[in-house]
Amino acid sequence: MFVTFLGAVREVTGSMHMLSVNNDNILLDCGMFQGRRKESVEKNRKFAVDPKKLTNMVLSHAHVDHCGRIPLLTKNGFNGRIITTRTTADACEYLLLDSAHIQESDSAYLNYKTLRSHLFKLQKSKKSGLTNHERGNISKLLKKDRHKLNIDTIQSSMAKYGLETIEPLYNYEDTVKALEYFDGYPYNTPVTIGEAMSVTLFEAGHILGSAMALISVLENNKKYNVLFTGDIGRFNSPVIKDPNLKFPEDAKDIDLMIMESTYGARHHGLIDNLKERMKTVINETVEDKGVVVIPSFAFGRTQDVVYVLHELYNNNEVPRIPIFVDSPLGNKMTKVYAEHPEVYDAQTHKEFLEHGENPFAFKEIKYTESVEESMRVMKNTEPHILISSSGMCEAGRILHHLRYKIHNPKNRILVVGFMAQHTLGRRIVELSDEYEKTGRKGKPPEIKILGKTYPLLAKVEKMNGFSAHADQGEMTRFLKESNLNIKKIAVVHGEEEQSLEFARHLNENGFDAMVPEPGQKLQI
Numbered sequence: 001m002f003v004t005f006l007g008a009v010r011e012v013t014g015s016m017h018m019l020s021v022n023n024d025n026i027l028l029d030c031g032m033f034q035g036r037r038k039e040s041v042e043k044n045r046k047f048a049v050d051p052k053k054l055t056n057m058v059l060s061h062a063h064v065d066h067c068g069r070i071p072l073l074t075k076n077g078f079n080g081r082i083i084t085t086r087t088t089a090d091a092c093e094y095l096l097l098d099s100a101h102i103q104e105s106d107s108a109y110l111n112y113k114t115l116r117s118h119l120f121k122l123q124k125s126k127k128s129g130l131t132n133h134e135r136g137n138i139s140k141l142l143k144k145d146r147h148k149l150n151i152d153t154i155q156s157s158m159a160k161y162g163l164e165t166i167e168p169l170y171n172y173e174d175t176v177k178a179l180e181y182f183d184g185y186p187y188n189t190p191v192t193i194g195e196a197m198s199v200t201l202f203e204a205g206h207i208l209g210s211a212m213a214l215i216s217v218l219e220n221n222k223k224y225n226v227l228f229t230g231d232i233g234r235f236n237s238p239v240i241k242d243p244n245l246k247f248p249e250d251a252k253d254i255d256l257m258i259m260e261s262t263y264g265a266r267h268h269g270l271i272d273n274l275k276e277r278m279k280t281v282i283n284e285t286v287e288d289k290g291v292v293v294i295p296s297f298a299f300g301r302t303q304d305v306v307y308v309l310h311e312l313y314n315n316n317e318v319p320r321i322p323i324f325v326d327s328p329l330g331n332k333m334t335k336v337y338a339e340h341p342e343v344y345d346a347q348t349h350k351e352f353l354e355h356g357e358n359p360f361a362f363k364e365i366k367y368t369e370s371v372e373e374s375m376r377v378m379k380n381t382e383p384h385i386l387i388s389s390s391g392m393c394e395a396g397r398i399l400h401h402l403r404y405k406i407h408n409p410k411n412r413i414l415v416v417g418f419m420a421q422h423t424l425g426r427r428i429v430e431l432s433d434e435y436e437k438t439g440r441k442g443k444p445p446e447i448k449i450l451g452k453t454y455p456l457l458a459k460v461e462k463m464n465g466f467s468a469h470a471d472q473g474e475m476t477r478f479l480k481e482s483n484l485n486i487k488k489i490a491v492v493h494g495e496e497e498q499s500l501e502f503a504r505h506l507n508e509n510g511f512d513a514m515v516p517e518p519g520q521k522l523q524i
Contacts, residue, residue, distance in 0.1 A: 001219055001524045003226070003256060003490070005516040006048045007031060010496040012262055012420045013065040017492070018049055019226060021217050024194030025049070027057040028213065028228045028258070032068025032099075032169075034394055035422035044069060044169055048519065051078035056193045059084035060230025061210035062091035062299055064390075065420075068099055071170040071178040082182045083191055085201055087209025087343060089184030091299055091336050098298070098329040100175040102395045103168035110166050112142055112149050113451055115158050187211065187244075200251070205233030205243035206468050207300030208337055212244065214251055224524055225251050227486075228258045231493070232470045232478055234268070238307045239337070239359065241345045243470070245482040254486045255524050261494030262418055263471040264502025268464045274308055275317070281412055281461050282318040286383045290410030293458070295398045295425060297391035298330035300468050301417050303337050305387055307359050311351070314362075323365040324377045326397050327389040331367040334360045378404050391417045393425040402428075403449050411458040416466035421495060424449070432460035472505060479511065489513040490522065
């Protein structure tokens with residue numbers, strides 16, 4: 001029996017590992033790599049294993065860095081089943097279709113800009129310069145109306161001029177087909193996934209429906225247990241239950257744990273301080289007559305933020321300014337939350353459900369859908385709170401909101417989640433930190449968004465307490481308070497320094513931990 005570490009190894013995104021036993025190959029997650037565009041495209045298009053040789057797949061949860069390449073997997077010949085929780089299966093229906101839409105939209109927009117720039121140069125070469133009217137005519141030629149691109153014209157024109165076209169990883173049709181492969185199961189229910197092999201899913205406490213996967217294998221009359229944690233959540237988080245600590249007696253001896261380490265060397269602020277921090281940011285921004293912009297993952301983080309805002313508004317602790325959730329996916333994911341109250345924690349039942357309140361709906365909040373609504377919010381300069389995806393600022397509507405808001409010192413960008421290396425979100429955080437160290441003196445740093453450069457004048461506030469990932473202390477608590485006996489831990493899903501530091505910490509605390517190399521095969 002072997003485990004091969006294929007993705008999110010000494011880095012955070014692109015989660016993927018393979019468990020091989022006799023003739024069965026079980027894939028654990030199939031995540032999208034996020035980072036520099038060129039590197040991301042290269043990593044995402046190629047699989048380190050032939051999808052046709054996979055028996056089945058186990059999915060930990062519905063975040064794109066764990067499930068985002070599934071349509072590409074099925075498109076390339078995977079013919080097994082995707083085992084996950086019912087909630088995750090429901091969420092992936094929205095998430096993956098949205099991922100396809102974003103990829104199609106972003107590739108179309110980049111192709112539009114490439115072609116428009118080429119046409120500008122052609123026209124300019126015939127004369128000394130171009131008037132704004134002439135530029136406008138070229139742009140109109142490539143659009144059906146003010147907001148929709150003329151895809152057919154763009155594609156044919158790019159072929160005519162021999163321009164390189166950017167293609168999406170997969171499209172809507174690929175994704176619809178991929179959804180047919182999903183099988184959703186309740187927690188604590190053994191499911192056969194191979195010969196003498198089963199998986200049981202347990203609450204991970206990360207997002208709604210997230211799971212730790214306990215795989216039990218009978219080989220040569222001996223039982224082996226492998227626990228894949230996926231992403232482990234925090235204790236006492238809003239809405240969802242804590243990570244599971246009690247495992248079945250016949251499965252508590254773990255031969256190998258594959259464990260995340262996103263915050264393996266860090267410590268979050270207390271969850272109890274979230275409301276106070278959020279209250280301070282909102283009150284200061286309203287006093288400055290600015291806007292609070294919150295880049296947020298559509299599933300999990302958006303609902304946590306809305307939940308806390310609802311509490312602040314109910315307690316009249318902040319001005320009741322409008323709140324816009326400008327994320328079609330976030331709106332759909334909030335519906336998934338509404339459809340699965342059975343997995344809410346006791347506090348949510350007590351605070352809201354027992355009073356007949358929906359935690360995610362109140363008078364001041366507006367879930368926008370259309371492009372026209374989004375643009376009205378984008379241009380709105382009155383104090384308000386804007387929540388939009390993607391969480392790492394790599395795609396989606398948040399890019400356009402940042403274009404309009406990032407250069408105004410009255411505004412706040414509130415970072416409520418992890419920003420991976422080489423993402424736009426990470427650059428915003430790091431450049432802002434450097435600028436703050438100077439006392440915000442001198443020329444402000446510049447940020448490129450959708451091909452145009454903007455000064456980073458908006459203040460950036462970080463709230464790690466909102467993170468859905470356990471920190472070093474909480475992951476150690478999970479290991480020590482659970483009833484598991486763990487022989488070996490493979491530390492994954494963390495930037496190299498985080499993984500190495502977490503492994504060192506675990507070894508000092510009596511565990512046998514190692515950090516695999518990308519592509520490494522480990523025998524159990």
